[in-house]
Amino acid sequence: MHIVDIIAKKRDGIELSQSEIDWLIKSYTSDAIPDYQMAAWLMAVFFRGMSDTETAALTMAMAASGDMVDLSQVPGVKVDKHSTGGVGDTTTLVLAPTVAAAGVPVAKMSGRGLGFTGGTIDKLEAIPGFKVALECNEFIANLQRHNMAITGQTASVAPADGKLYSLRDVTATVESIPLIASSIMSKKIASGADKIILDVKVGNGAFMKSREDAIKLAETMVRIGQLVDRETVAILTSMEQPLGMAIGNSLEIKEAIEILQGRGEPLLKEVCLTIGSYMLTLGGKAQNYEDGRRQFTALLDTRQALAKFGEFIEAQGGDSSILQDTTKLPQAQFIQEVYSGRSGYVAAIKAAQIGYAAMRLGAGREYKGQTIDLSAGIVMQCRVGQAVQKGQALAVIYTNDKSKITEVDFLIRQAILFADKPVPSPPLILGIVDKYGFHR
Template identity: 60%
Template sequence: MRMPDIIAKKRDGGQLDQLEIRQLVTDYTNDLIPDYQMAAFLMAVFLQGMTYEETAAMTMAMAESGKCVDLSAISGIKVDKHSTGGVADTTTLILAPLVAAAGVPVAKMSGRGLGFTGGTIDKLESIPGFRTTLTQREFSDNLKRYGVALTGQSADVAPADGKIYALRDVTATVESIPLIASSVMSKKIAAGADKILLDVKVGSGAFMKDLGAAVELAGTMVKIGEIVGRETKAVLTSMEEPLGLNIGNSLEVLEAIDVLSGQGKEALREVSLTLGAHMLNMAGREKSQAAARKLLEKYLDDGTALRKFAEFINAQHGDPAIIEHRELLPQAVCQQQVFGGASGFIEKIDVAKLGYSAAVLGAGRTYKGQQIDLAAGIVMQCGIGDYIEPGRSIAVLYTNDPMKLSAAEQLLRQALTIGRAKIKRPQLILGVVDKDGYHNL
């Protein structure tokens, strides 16, 4: 295989076969193909696209470039959930214990936050003592014993994806649906779950800004799953305003505890119940959405899910006392209320800008490996459709660096569009994509 021939074939709109794609990924992972040639190939894909078969072949080649987790020794159908990223999206912390409490094993590899989106690993690391790095033996043992285990993604899981993504990031080829889909699915397949549920975010705080692009991405990932033998379903959810009230790592742990206690923001509870019901259906635990949802509501309201959360924390060496003694979580030295500056209704929220405001306070990263302030963040006190006026508190900022407050407040104010019209809150669940296509709700 000559790399210039592969580049030219894709440049001219040709279809690569499975062997060509596998060799391409293997050689690049092993440093046998230089960056400039892979960059040219990625741009050809960006411009010409890939068929479902090509995308599935690239997905499997990346998944098999490193270790693939074997969960076959764990009884039951394992369903993994992946979110395409958002702001105040704390669903993993809620879903892992909630779904496990219903008897469906939850084995999950998660990542850190970058930019305006939060990372599950960072959130869990705000819990004193919590270990986010488990050996394969510890991971399997916890899954067998407690029905839930969560660990950070190691460098030997889908290493080709990490290397290719780094190149995409600097060659303006990130926004390619085949490349996004193969990146997401390669990690999910390598993580070993039997079935995959995707939470594809849509809106100002999501990578996909409009519904059409989100449906296309979801459909591509579902088709990949079908081709490689992993049932995959996608739920499209709105990110036109933060999903929860709390933005920031320890703050989001607090809100997860609220939801697991039968409280919390209704939107966060609703999305968690919807996703959880799909996970139970896919695992064969309940046949209908209604039955699955009723069971999960019961576990939220009677304390079963919260007890499973405490068990999960303890199993990974964290301190479950945070549930009753919230002051054990990281606390910010500085708190500042933000008050309304003009009267009117909130008509629109630039959710990405809110996420960047939290990052300015120290809750997020602007570059990979950056240290973050686990106590920093924002607690929102308003949303789309709410009336605000001078003197009304609209948010509280938290940080350990008072010099960051002014810039963060400015970004937060810029994120809110105030007008005279009372706008309805956005629809939360926009639709579902499965093997039969897109189903509008």
């Protein structure tokens, strides 16, 4: 095979065979194809797209480019969950222990955050002593004993995806639905799960800004799952305002603990209930969505999910006493409230700008590899639709760098828009995509 022929076929809109895609990915991963030729192919895909069969072949080729985790020795249906990223998205920290407490094994390889989207691994590192890097045998052993294991994504899992993503990032080919879908699904498939739940974020604080594009991405990933025998369900959730009230690593751990205690932020809890109900259904523990919702709620109310979270923390070397005393989490030196300059109704909260403000405090990364401040962040004090009085707190800033407070105060004020008349709360769950297609 010749790379020029494959580029030309895709340029002309001709479907590539599985063998051609396999050869392409293997050759590029082994450095037999230079970046400039792979960039030409990526641009051809960007403009010409890929069929479902091609996208599934690309997904499996990238998954097979490195280690494929074998979870067959773990009994039960293994379920994994992936979010496309957002602001205040703390769902994994609630979902994993609750679903595991129901008896469904949750095997998750997670990444670090970049930009305003927080990474689960960064959040877990806020727990004193917590080990985020597990060897494969440790990962499987923890899954067998506790029904739950979370580890950092290693370079040996789907290395072709990491190499391709770096090239897409510098060639303006990131926003291609087949390339996004295959990137996400290749890592999920390589991680060994039997069933996959996708939380596709939509709106200002999400990668997918429009509902139409989000549905298209969700449908593509669900079809990939069908073609490679991994049942997949995608849930579209709004990111028009931060999902949780907390944005920042130790702050989000604290918020997750509150929900696991049966309290916590209603919007974040509702998204967890929705996703968790589908996870229990796919995992074979619930007969249907309604049954899953009842079970999930009971696991929170009885604090079985909280106990499982503590068990999980101890299994990975962390200090589970944080569940009783959250002051053992990293604490910021400076705390400052942001006050409203007017009375009115909150008409909109620009989630992306709130996330950027948290990043400026050190809670997120402006470039790959940057050290983050695990104690820094923002806790919101308002929601869209809420009535606010002049002088009322809109948010609370947590930082160890006092010089950033003025800048972040301004960013938060600019991100919160007001109206003189009542404003309805935006819808939270925008739809579901499963093997039957999109439905509300």
